[in-house]
Amino acid sequence: MAGIEEVARATGVSTATVSRALRGLPNVSDTTRAAVRRAADELGYVASSSASGLASGRTLALGVVVPSVSRWFYTQVLEGVDAELRSASYDMILFNLGGHRGDRERVFHRSILRKRTDALLALCLDFTPDEREQLASLGHPTIVVGGPVKGLRSVGIDEKATAREATNHLIGLGHTEIAHLGGEDEEGLNSNVPAGRLRGFEKAMRAAHLTVRPEWVIPGGFSLPEGRAAMNRLLDRPGPKPTAVFAGSDEMAMGAMLAAADHGLRVPDDLSVIGIDDHDYSACFGLTTMAQSPFEQGSAATRILLDELAGGEPRAGSVRSPAHLVVRTSTAPPR
């Protein structure tokens, strides 16, 4: 409640000195600084962010734009971002698009462009040319996590290579009848991610001279329930069945495992399943997967932003995060 003036009065110095002392700036004598600190504590003084934001031009806040918070990947990135922000004493403004395509413009206008943040981190989002332009005109550091976006640097795995490696794991086990459970293009989400994984799958299949059956490439919505439903539909269909499935995410992969159980199929004997992510639950499911670390991606991206805000040289290039195969019990040679 107390303002800076009261602290100044209590300490017998000017408000300028109080400001400098509290922010740890140089050129303040130790004794003065100590006295100011004490007074501030006693009076419960905390600088108003509006006022300091207005005066200094910095808000000490990072804007994070997410498609939703109900997906494992996003929550992990958020935790990573947050960990980094915490140590830099930055706050996080969360802009959740929540699938509301129509609200995007309002979010952009009302919030992002409102100088409430010093920098922006976007998750798995694609931007319209218009949005990109607005971002650029804002002129503050921007980065994307999870899937490349044209014109913006990003942090993320090599989607295509990762998908290829996953598929090759199945092929290496001797599978030839392989299905792909992919994400569909959700509105506003970065369609490069599911598309890249699909391309990697196709490329691996082609390289092994295997055929990709269109009816075995099915959309699983990136979620467990949708993945299960999609896989169930595939297994319900008469005719030949795949002996293995490469799912574009672990959540869908777990759904596929449940679908296998629904059909009385054993994993991996009757059906091998591999995913991407290494979700918190994957070990429990014995799911073989291409592990990645969204937490690290989030903190790495945040660090880049923070560095720049601290005056560091802006680094233009994108960052490739690692992904690696983790073999568990959901994959085996075909029976």
Place this chain on the structure above:
Amino acid sequence: MAGIEEVARATGVSTATVSRALRGLPNVSDTTRAAVRRAADELGYVASSSASGLASGRTLALGVVVPSVSRWFYTQVLEGVDAELRSASYDMILFNLGGHRGDRERVFHRSILRKRTDALLALCLDFTPDEREQLASLGHPTIVVGGPVKGLRSVGIDEKATAREATNHLIGLGHTEIAHLGGEDEEGLNSNVPAGRLRGFEKAMRAAHLTVRPEWVIPGGFSLPEGRAAMNRLLDRPGPKPTAVFAGSDEMAMGAMLAAADHGLRVPDDLSVIGIDDHDYSACFGLTTMAQSPFEQGSAATRILLDELAGGEPRAGSVRSPAHLVVRTSTAPPR
């Protein structure tokens, strides 16, 4: 990039009028308002939140304090909060404690007390007397979601009654050997939640003249992996086994189901399992549960806050959210 003065100049009116026109305040002629709007659009003018925050005392932002974002319940509440904020054009500042007990004080000081928000919503957190006092002195509307907190109003289910109903479902099926997989007291989390559920369990058992075996009341950390591990430990132990288990959350309940599978037990034939939540995955698992809606709780709490900020009468009482039994295939009479 343009400031309000440029819009004023372009329109030939004063900055005061621009401000009024853009915010939809009364006492502005339609023609003036239209002209101002057009000019603002053309110039790409958006008010600076720091400046208007400083001048008006309102930030148009809600602070949300969460223990973490990696739990289904929290993400659902966040979505609910966000939906409500969106329609009110409010922004969300996310304060993630992330289990960093030590950072709590910093978060409080640096951010919450920094007048960056107009109101505060806390998730499943317990506050120290000191923290409570700081909150009170801040003087802005506060509410808690998920578990009652002394001295603060809250929105949430009746923990004890819900747990009792869950337990009674098992008892009603004829079970007498019932275990409880509970949450443990995590640092800073609201311990009233797991404690209330445990008490409800005990009460139901006592009412049915059943004995609660201490070694069958085990901590599952509110997560699937920990729930599975805990249940596995219980099942590994020599001696009698429970025929049913009441888990304090669906995530733990699913873990228990996996543990049953690990031990070659069939659900529900060998082991009945019931949880609380109605997690997104629960239907896929056939999990019987006490359904609640954290999304609704989040939006209800936010609405209360927003109402007050809009000048509505502060409502003191807490709000009880509904929970109801959803019977699926994980529970049946003992074999």
Place this chain on the structure above:
DNA sequence: TTGAAAGCGTTACCAG
């Protein structure tokens, strides 16, 4: 090392 004073970009009050 410190202080005085000029902003920062809005909003709100009071006249007109």
Place this chain on the structure above:
DNA sequence: CTGGTAACGCTTTCAA
């Protein structure tokens, strides 16, 4: 209905 003009509470030169 509109304009002038103080705030709002800090930060940041520039002097001392």
